[in-house]
Amino acid sequence: MPVNFGATATDLIRFLPEIILTVMGTALMVLDPVLHKRASHAFGHLSIFALLAGIGGAVYAQSNPGTAFGGMLVVDGFATYFRVLVMVVGILTILPSYGFLARQQAETSEYHALLLFSIAGQCMMAAANDLIIVFIGLEISSISSYVLAGYLRDDKRSNEAALKYFLLGSFATAFFLYGVAITYGTVGTVNLTAIRAALSGADAPPVVFITLAAALMFVGLGFKVSAAPFQVWAPDVYQGAPTPVAAFLSAGPKAAAFAVFLRIFLTAFGPIGADWLPLVWMAALLSMTVGNFAALMQTNVKRMLAYSSIAHAGYVLVALTAQSDTGTAAAMFYLAAYAFMNIGAFAVVSHVSGRGERYQNIDDLAGLGRKQPMMAAMLTIFLLSLIGVPLTGGFFGKFYIFKAALESHLVWLAVLGLLNSAVAAYYYLRILVMVYMHEPGEAAGQTEPLTPGFRLALILPALGTLFLGIFPTWVLDCAGKSATLVK
Amino acid sequence: MLIDTIFFYVFALLTLGGGLLTITRRNAVHSALSLIVSLLGVAGLYLMQQAEFLFAVQIVLYVGGIMVLFLFVIMLVNLDLSAKERQFNGQWMVALVAVAAVGAEISWFLYRGQGAFQLADTAGAPSAAAFAVTTTGNTEILADVLFQEYLLPFEIASILLLVAVVGAVVMAKKRI
Numbered sequence: 001m002p003v004n005f006g007a008t009a010t011d012l013i014r015f016l017p018e019i020i021l022t023v024m025g026t027a028l029m030v031l032d033p034v035l036h037k038r039a040s041h042a043f044g045h046l047s048i049f050a051l052l053a054g055i056g057g058a059v060y061a062q063s064n065p066g067t068a069f070g071g072m073l074v075v076d077g078f079a080t081y082f083r084v085l086v087m088v089v090g091i092l093t094i095l096p097s098y099g100f101l102a103r104q105q106a107e108t109s110e111y112h113a114l115l116l117f118s119i120a121g122q123c124m125m126a127a128a129n130d131l132i133i134v135f136i137g138l139e140i141s142s143i144s145s146y147v148l149a150g151y152l153r154d155d156k157r158s159n160e161a162a163l164k165y166f167l168l169g170s171f172a173t174a175f176f177l178y179g180v181a182i183t184y185g186t187v188g189t190v191n192l193t194a195i196r197a198a199l200s201g202a203d204a205p206p207v208v209f210i211t212l213a214a215a216l217m218f219v220g221l222g223f224k225v226s227a228a229p230f231q232v233w234a235p236d237v238y239q240g241a242p243t244p245v246a247a248f249l250s251a252g253p254k255a256a257a258f259a260v261f262l263r264i265f266l267t268a269f270g271p272i273g274a275d276w277l278p279l280v281w282m283a284a285l286l287s288m289t290v291g292n293f294a295a296l297m298q299t300n301v302k303r304m305l306a307y308s309s310i311a312h313a314g315y316v317l318v319a320l321t322a323q324s325d326t327g328t329a330a331a332m333f334y335l336a337a338y339a340f341m342n343i344g345a346f347a348v349v350s351h352v353s354g355r356g357e358r359y360q361n362i363d364d365l366a367g368l369g370r371k372q373p374m375m376a377a378m379l380t381i382f383l384l385s386l387i388g389v390p391l392t393g394g395f396f397g398k399f400y401i402f403k404a405a406l407e408s409h410l411v412w413l414a415v416l417g418l419l420n421s422a423v424a425a426y427y428y429l430r431i432l433v434m435v436y437m438h439e440p441g442e443a444a445g446q447t448e449p450l451t452p453g454f455r456l457a458l459i460l461p462a463l464g465t466l467f468l469g470i471f472p473t474w475v476l477d478c479a480g481k482s483a484t485l486v487k
Numbered sequence: 488m489l490i491d492t493i494f495f496y497v498f499a500l501l502t503l504g505g506g507l508l509t510i511t512r513r514n515a516v517h518s519a520l521s522l523i524v525s526l527l528g529v530a531g532l533y534l535m536q537q538a539e540f541l542f543a544v545q546i547v548l549y550v551g552g553i554m555v556l557f558l559f560v561i562m563l564v565n566l567d568l569s570a571k572e573r574q575f576n577g578q579w580m581v582a583l584v585a586v587a588a589v590g591a592e593i594s595w596f597l598y599r600g601q602g603a604f605q606l607a608d609t610a611g612a613p614s615a616a617a618f619a620v621t622t623t624g625n626t627e628i629l630a631d632v633l634f635q636e637y638l639l640p641f642e643i644a645s646i647l648l649l650v651a652v653v654g655a656v657v658m659a660k661k662r663i
Contacts, residue, residue, distance in 0.1 A: 007638060015639075022646055029653070069639040110657045117650045124643060132640045140647050147654035162658075 007069065014068035014075040014127075016057035017083055018120045024050030025116035032109040040107040044098050044453070047112040051087045051094075051119070058083040058123070067129060071191055074129040077482025081332055082126035082259040086252050089339050090119045093248040095457030096347045100244050103354075103448075104152060111151060115248070118144035122256035131180045131190040134260050138176070138224070141253050142169050149241040149249065161240025168223065168233045176220025182213040183268075195268040204271070211275045217264060218279055224257035227317055228286040231310045235294075238306035239360075243353065246302060247346030250309045251339040258316055258335055262328055265320065273323050280321050281413060287314030288420040295427050300360050301349050304427060305342065308386060311424060312338050318417055319401045322408040328483035330400035333476050337393030337468045341385040344461030348379045351454065362431055367440025376435050378458045383428045385465045388421055393468030400476065495535060501528030515561045519554060526550050540626040 012019070028043055035042045062080040067073065093115065101107040121140030128134040146169060150162020184190050186209040187198045199210065219230065226234040238246040269276060291311025298304035312334075319331035352368065352375070353359045369376040385392035388399075398421060405414040468475060505525025512518045530545040633641055 018643075026649070070636060072639045108657075110653060114650065114653060114657070117646065117653075120646065121650075130640075132637070133643070136640055136643050136647055140643070140650055143647070143650050143654055147657055150658065153658065 010064065010066075011068040011073075013064065014061050014066070014073060016061050017054040017087070017123050020054045020057050021050055021116045021120035021123065024053075025113040025120070028109045028113045028116070035109070040102075041098060043107065043109050043112045044094050047094050047116055048091055050116055051090045054119075054123070055084050055087045058087070071193065072130040072133050073124075073127045075127055077478070078259070078263070078328075078332075079127040081479060081482050082255060083123045085255050085336055085339060086119055086122040086126065089248065089252040089255065089343065090115060092339075092343045092347075092457065092461055093244050093252070095453050095460070096247070096350050097244045098453040099448075099451045100242065100350055104242070106152060111148070114144040114148055118148065118248075119252065122252055125256040126259045128260065128263070129192050131183065131192070131264075134264070135173075135177060135180060138257070138260070139173065141256060142173065142224070145169075145245075145249055145253055148245045149237055151245060152242050155240070157240035158242065159240075161237045164233050165237045165241075172220045172223030172230065174220075175216050175223075179213045179216030179218075179220065182209055182216065186210050186213065192263060192268040196270055199269070200271040207272060207275060210269070210272060214265070214269045214272065214276045215279060218276065218283075221257055221261050221264075222283060225254050225261065225313045225316070226306075226310050227283050227313045228290040228310060229283075231287065231290065231313075234310055235298075235303045235306040238309070239300055239302045243302065243346055243350035246306075247343045247350070250305070250342050250346070254309070254313065255335045255339060258331060262320060262331060266323065266328065270323075277321065277323070280317055281410075284314050284317035284321055285413065285416055287311065287317060288417055289314075292420050292423045292427075296423070298427070299362055301362055301365065301431070302346075302360055304362070304431075305345060305349070308424065308427070309342065311420065312342075312386075314420070315398060315401055315417060318405050318410070318413055321410060321413060322404040324404060324408055325480070325483045326400070326407055327404035329476060329479040330397070330404045332479035332483065333400055333468075333472070334397035336475060336479075337385070337397040337465065340461045340464035340468065341382045341392070341394055344378065344382040344458065344465065345386065347454070347457045347461065348375055348382065351375065351448065351450075354448065362434055364441060365431060365434050366438035367435075369436040371440050375458075378462050379435060380432060381462050381465055383432055385469065387425045387428045391466070391469045393465045393472070395469060396472040396476075397468075491535065494531070498528045498531035498535065501525065502532065503528075515564075516558070519557050519561060522557070523550055523554050526554070538625060540629050 024046065028046055031042075031046075058080050061075050062077070065075045065077070065080075068075065094112070097111070101111065118141050121137045121142075121144065124133055124137030125141065128137055146162055146166040149165050150158050152158040180190060183195065186205045187195050189195060189198065198205065223230040223233070238250065241249060265273075265276065265280070288311050291307050291309070291314060295304050295307035295311065298307060316331050316334055316338075319327045319334065321327070322330075349360070352365060365379075368379070381392065385394035388394045388397070402414045402417060405411075405417070502525050505521045505523070505528060508521035509518045509525060512521060526545065526549045530542050530550065533542040533545055
């Protein structure tokens with residue numbers, strides 16, 4: 001028997017981003033003793049370098065698209081789009097982390113290494129074409145996220161966040177794995193393309209088992225994207241986790257989980273679309289409603305953003321419900337827009353909350369417009385985009401999603417979604433009223449110097465949000481071209 | 488075949504007896520040692536099924552590695568306190584129901600025989616032929632599958648383990 005170790009040069013090139021991120025993550029920990037004393041900023045610089053190299057790798061891999069490792073991975077436009085997105089999210093997380101970690105005196109190489117590993121796991125999820133790879137990528141991403149959520153170990157709330165996230169996350173993973181097992185038992189394969197072929201063939205297996213498998217996977221992934229009714233962990237985790245980490249959790253793992261969601265449900269379970277449609281339909285409606293109405297009552301900004309992120313997960317599920325290429329493209333566009341505006345909003349909160357994250361309440365933002373006009377202006381851009389006001393990325397995100405829903409004749413879902421957006425406008429505007437029309441409080445007075453890294457952390461998401469709002473076609477074309485490839 | 492049957496009963500007895508002792512001993516070290524006996528019995532059963540690889544893994548990993556870890560943990564916890572506590576807790580009703588359910592399930596499959604496992608023979612599931620005894624040992628077949636077809640999952644699982652180790656260290660360090 002000829003010795004053949006499966007991996008060819010093409011395979012490795014298609015796996016390049018993950019290789020770069022893993023190697024750099026390991027290298028960071030090895031360099032720790034050398035760099036720690038002298039230059040703790042070096043970890044951040046190296047991580048950003050790794051992510052830029054990873055983006056380069058992903059784009060290079062896209063020049064020769066196809067499957068790798070015997071169909072386990074697939075590099076197509078869809079995979080590349082999400083790989084680049086999660087790596088951009090990584091960069092936008094590291095930029096505010098410089099100042100944050102320095103304030104908390106908690107600069108270590110492990111923070112950055114875990115972040116890189118987590119992103120590597122998300123890249124795997126984006127490019128996975130096999131449920132085993134999906135599972136391992138999901139776990140790499142999740143376990144790093146659990147640790148990052150509890151990174152500030154002296155903080156009680158950070159501990160609580162990590163523990164809750166870990167317990168509920170493991171529970172959800174078990175559901176997902178159960179679904180994978182039943183799929184394998186029924187169809188005899190875990191390759192997404194092969195599952196699709198088996199399900200659309202003449203002698204398709206009993207639909208009961210495969211629907212059960214789809215439902216179990218829906219529970220697992222629903223947890224990861226914090227869709228109702230699996231959303232209970234999100235507010236506590238986002239509130240307790242260090243703010244840059246909360247921003248990361250709300251954008252990176254969520255985008256990757258949605259990528260997997262779209263790929264599994266549209267590729268593998270596409271032929272039984274009518275069977276899982278009600279499930280996603282209800283989860284979408286429930287997420288929007290629960291998220292928006294609960295956000296109305298929050299006084300803590302991070303908690304409010306957590307509930308708003310649940311609502312936004314609902315909007316993306318609407319796009320999934322559409323089951324069309326337009327819907328997929330809309331979801332892809334929305335996730336990019338959402339990543340920019342949400343990370344930006346969290347960055348502002350991170351700055352205002354100050355040392356030890358004392359000032360997290362909406363009242364603490366009072367008078368920010370007078371004391372720190374730049375910061376307030378940035379916050380305004382992000383919040384307006386979260387509402388979905390024209391000229392921001394959020395507007396076109398919502399517009400395309402509801403357009404896709406209408407094209408698929410989901411009129412009621414679109415109407416209820418739009419009503420929900422109106423509710424959402426209230427709690428975002430409440431913050432803006434607080435920022436511009438109230439007397440400055442104690443928190444707005446404490447002005448910490450803005451580091452160059454933090455300036456970038458605000459300006460880049462703001463530019464991204466405006467760019468997507470003014471020139472949406474560029475990204476949308478990109479998404480639209482890749483969306484057709486998902487099947 | 489008589490000798491096979493005798494070996495089967497010996498190993499089965501080791502497995503069950505060890506398991507029973509594991510859950511009934513008050514002293515945690517005794518429990519751990521009984522568990523080793525039970526695991527060795529399972530290893531013997533694997534060998535009788537011509538699963539040499541599983542046999543070796545069972546001995547090296549479970550009997551060797553994991554049991555050492557168990558004993559380390561037992562060393563670190565306070566044994567005197569737990570030895571005095573009641574051994575059976577108030578959940579026994581639930582446990583009884585669970586045992587009855589699993590028992591019923593197993594009996595059902597035994598009753599149905601091989602046919603119970605033919606869920607999807609039409610859809611490209613490994614057919615009976617795939618399970619036919621080949622001249623190649625199953626260790627080699629396993630190695631082929633692991634290092635060729637499933638090379639990528641095998642490798643990235645190591646990243647998963649690395650992340651778990653780093654995470655555990657970060658969580659357990661005295662100060663960040």
